[in-house]
Amino acid sequence: MIRIRNLEKSYGAQAALRGVDAELDRGEIVGLFGENGAGKTTLIKCILNLVSFSGEITLDGEAITRANIGRLAFATSEHSFFPGLTPEEHRQFYREHFEKFNEKRFSGLMDFFGLPGKKKLRGFSTGQKNQFEVIMALSQGADYILMDEPFAGNDVFNREDFYKVLLGILEPHETVLLSTHLIEEVSGFVGRAILIREGKIVGDTQMSELEERGESLIGYVKKTYGYQGDRVSKALTDITGEDDDA
Amino acid sequence: MRFSDRYLPPGVDARGELARFAAFGFVFLLCWSLSFLPAYVRALNALYTYEYGRRVLQAGAVMQDLGSLMRLRFAGFWGYALCCLGTAAGHYRSFTRETKSIYVMKRLKSAREMHVRCLALPAAALLAGAALTALLMLAYTLLYRFATPEACLPASVGFDFWGALL
Numbered sequence: 001m002i003r004i005r006n007l008e009k010s011y012g013a014q015a016a017l018r019g020v021d022a023e024l025d026r027g028e029i030v031g032l033f034g035e036n037g038a039g040k041t042t043l044i045k046c047i048l049n050l051v052s053f054s055g056e057i058t059l060d061g062e063a064i065t066r067a068n069i070g071r072l073a074f075a076t077s078e079h080s081f082f083p084g085l086t087p088e089e090h091r092q093f094y095r096e097h098f099e100k101f102n103e104k105r106f107s108g109l110m111d112f113f114g115l116p117g118k119k120k121l122r123g124f125s126t127g128q129k130n131q132f133e134v135i136m137a138l139s140q141g142a143d144y145i146l147m148d149e150p151f152a153g154n155d156v157f158n159r160e161d162f163y164k165v166l167l168g169i170l171e172p173h174e175t176v177l178l179s180t181h182l183i184e185e186v187s188g189f190v191g192r193a194i195l196i197r198e199g200k201i202v203g204d205t206q207m208s209e210l211e212e213r214g215e216s217l218i219g220y221v222k223k224t225y226g227y228q229g230d231r232v233s234k235a236l237t238d239i240t241g242e243d244d245d246a
Numbered sequence: 247m248r249f250s251d252r253y254l255p256p257g258v259d260a261r262g263e264l265a266r267f268a269a270f271g272f273v274f275l276l277c278w279s280l281s282f283l284p285a286y287v288r289a290l291n292a293l294y295t296y297e298y299g300r301r302v303l304q305a306g307a308v309m310q311d312l313g314s315l316m317r318l319r320f321a322g323f324w325g326y327a328l329c330c331l332g333t334a335a336g337h338y339r340s341f342t343r344e345t346k347s348i349y350v351m352k353r354l355k356s357a358r359e360m361h362v363r364c365l366a367l368p369a370a371a372l373l374a375g376a377a378l379t380a381l382l383m384l385a386y387t388l389l390y391r392f393a394t395p396e397a398c399l400p401a402s403v404g405f406d407f408w409g410a411l412l
Contacts, residue, residue, distance in 0.1 A: 050352060069353050080349040084257020093256055097354050120257070122344065 001025050002047060002144060002175075007055035009042050009199075016042040017053070018199040026143065027172050031190035032179040033221055039199040040179040044146045047177075048074055059144075070098055073142035075134045077149040083122040087115060090136060100141025105169060109135040112165060126153040134162065138169070147178045156185075163189045187217035195224050253366040255340045256347070260367075263333070267371040270329040275375055278322025279382050285315055286390065293398050309398045312390050316410040320383065323411055326375045330368040337364035383410065 007020040017039045024030060034040050046053045049064050059068055074080060081090060087110060094101045110117060113131045115124070121132060134150050151159045159182070167189060170176065180186055187207070195203030203224040210220055222229075236242075254260055289310040294301045341348040341360070351360045391399070 048349070048353070050349060066355055066357055070355060072353065074349055074353070076346065076349065078349075079345040080347055081345055082256040082347045082350075083344040084259075089256070092251070097359075 001060060003058045005056040007046060007053055007057065009046055009051065009053040016199050017046065020201055022194065022201060022204070024144065024175055024177060026175055028192055029176045029190050030178065030192045030194060031186050032177055032194050032196065033183055034196035038196045040196055041148050043196065044148050044177065044179060047146060048072055071143045073137040073140040073145045075137035075147045075150040077152040079129055079133050081121050081132060081136060084120055086118050086120055087132060088117045094136065094140060098140050102139045102141050106135065106139035109138065109165070127155065127158060130154050143173060144175045144177070147176065149180055151182070159185060183218050183221055193217055193220065195221060197225065253363060255337050255363050258337065258340060263367055270326050271375055271378060274322035274326035274329070275378050275382070279319045282315060282319045282386050289315060290394065293395065303395060303398065307398050308400055309394045311400050312387065312404070313406045313409055315390070316386065318410070320379050320410045321412065323375065323379050327372060330372040334365055334368040
């Protein structure tokens with residue numbers, strides 16, 4: 001279990017995370033939602049020890065260090081592969097450095113997405129780069145797979161494929177934390193939703209609870225965020241000077 | 247396993263790196279120090295005079311001392327060292343340039359892995375450059391010692407090591 005206690009992070013005078021408490025259990029698929037700048041990426045980077053922070057983050061009761069960080073994988077829209085290596089060379093690198101690297105999953109996903117094995121990543125299209133980024137995160141053999149907007153730039157069919165494949169291949173012990181703006185798209189994929197706003201967690205619910213209440217994920221997000229549905233029509237009226245009813 | 251698989255940032259071309267260091271070494275170490283040779287020849291010629299069309303040693307002529315002939319002939323080493331340092335910095339930057347592969351490096355068990363990959367080749371090149379510099383110094387010293395007429399050698403054939411570099 002990843003446990004986050006009283007997590008604070010600032011960039012200069014700007015607070016990015018303010019007293020975040022959360023837990024991620026084994027086997028969960030968690031959606032992390034929030035507006036731009038809400039703190040989603042910072043939260044993930046804190047978990048991965050990529051930025052300094054105050055507070056406590058533990059993995060099965062222990063601080064996250066080099067000794068156990070291999071249990072975490074990361075796929076990011078910034079991309080973290082080596083652009084001068086081919087997928088085959090990545091396979092070699094990961095096999096050498098991550099003892100639980102999942103060869104079978106790597107090959108299966110490479111075949112499924114039809115990615116060339118001997119072409120340098122630098123020459124891939126953005127969509128292919130995203131696919132490869134996620135493939136590496138899923139193949140690392142990690143227990144916790146953190147994804148930050150991994151599908152930015154992929155078409156809808158491609159994303160759809162990914163959700164299906166993910167659901168099909170994940171082992172019961174594997175946890176996914178997926179940060180995305182594609183709320184409606186992932187609503188059938190995630191089992192739990194965490195909402196973050198201005199560095200604080202403002203909502204945390206199981207999808208099953210929403211279903212019981214007959215509430216949609218997007219509805220829950222809008223309600224929690226206090227989204228004003230008539231905002232747009234009011235703004236248009238102000239801008240154009242025309243009344244909607246006219 | 248190839249050298250580049252272990253001692254260079256992933257994706258960096260080992261041949262290209264070696265060719266670059268060879269070019270740096272050629273320019274900053276070899277070409278720079280070769281200016282010793284014309285200076286030596288000039289000093290050697292100054293020992294002689296011409297009598298009836300014949301080249302003869304001047305009586306009591308003493309060869310310019312090795313230290314002054316070598317002075318700054320190896321200062322190019324510092325340019326070479328700077329290139330090595332720049333290459334190492336470029337290696338570190340390669341992990342954040344096109345992608346953030348630094349995120350993968352930070353998830354590896356060994357914190358040394360990234361430093362080894364960034365520093366191994368520049369450090370080896372620096373050592374090789376220092377060895378080449380020492381060899382050239384030795385070669386020029388031997389040339390001075392054995393190509394200069396015995397009678398014209400100054401009392402000491404030693405030279406100021408730091409004077410040659412700084």
